[in-house]
Amino acid sequence: MELLEIKSLDKKYGDKYALKDINLKLSGGKIIGLLGKNGAGKTTLIKLINDLLTPTSGEILIKGNKVGVETKKIVSYLPERTYLNKQMKVNEVLSYFEDFYENFDAQKARKLLKDLDLDENQKLSKMSKGMQEKVQLVLVMSRNADLYILDEPLGGVDPATRDYILDTILSNFNENASVIISTHLISDIERILDEVVFIDKGKIVLQSDTDELRKKENASIDEIFRRMFKC
C-alpha cells in the first residue's frame, strides 16, 4: 500500500483552479522535495493533505485512509506560519504537545532543543523569528509519525542552522516514514532528496528520482528548476 496516494485532485477557489488534476503516489522511507514558484499551489496541496482544506473533487489517501482524524495522528505537519501561543514557554509547549499527540517523544525534543542551544524556560515571544522556527521544527520532528510535511522549513534560519536542520531531518526519519519538504530554496536542500515533484500553475509537471534527473540533465536540481521556470 502506498503511504500517500492522491487521485484526480482538483481545488478551486471561486472559479479559479489552484490545483488541477493532481495524481501522486509516494512510498515510505523517502524524502521528497515539493518544488515550485510562489503561488504554484504547494501550500494548497499541503493543506489538503492535512485536511485543512476540502478538495473540490478527487481524493487523498494516507495508508489507505481518507484524510481526517485518523490520518492526522500519523502526519506531522510544520506549517508555514506558527500557530503556537507566543506567551507560552518552550517547556509549556512541550507538555502541550505531549498531551495532544500520543506519538510525541518529549525526550527526543529536549535533546534536539539542547543541541540547538534553545532555552526551555524562555517564552516564545522573547525569541527571535529563527529561534521560534527551530522550536517548531523540533516539535514536529519529535513525533513518531509516518509522514512529515514541512512547509518552507528553512526560510528564516541561518545557513549553519540549515545544515543542522537537514542533518536532523536525515537522522530522525525512520525507514518507513517519509518526509515531504516544500521549498524554493532548492540548492540548500537538494542533496538530501530522494525524489522531486515540480509543481507549476496548479499542476504537477515533473516527478523524478533526484540523482536520475541530475544524470539525465547533467545539472543540479536548482539549475533544472531555473531553466524550466524561467520568467
Next chain:
Amino acid sequence: MEFTFENNIPIYIQLLDYMKIYLISGVFKSGEKLPSVREFATTFKVNPNTMQKALSELESMNLIYTERTNGKYVTKDEKIIEKLKDEYAMTLAKSYFQGMKRIGLGKADSIKYLERIKG
C-alpha cells in the same frame, strides 16, 4: 572529516568515488566488514537511500559483497582492488595531461613539470 558534494553530479556517484578511494587506500581492507548503510549515511551526511545505491553499485562492481544477515564486506580478491587502483591512477593521469594540453603543453613538457615537483 567534512565531505562536500556538488549538486550537479548525482550524489551516489560522488559517494562511489569516496568509497573507491577508501578501498584503494586501504581504509577498509580486503575481507574487512563494512559499517552499516545507516552508519555510512550519518558519516557522509547523506540520505540512507542514496548511500544504499552507492553500495549496490560497489557490489555490482564486485568490490564489496553481502553476506546474508551479516552485512557487507570488502572483496577478498585483492586483484580487484589492485585493478581499481590502476584504473583510478590512470584517470587521474589522463586528467592531468588533458589540463596541460588545454594550455598548449604536450606530453613531454608535461612530464618535465611532474619531475620538477619535489618530494
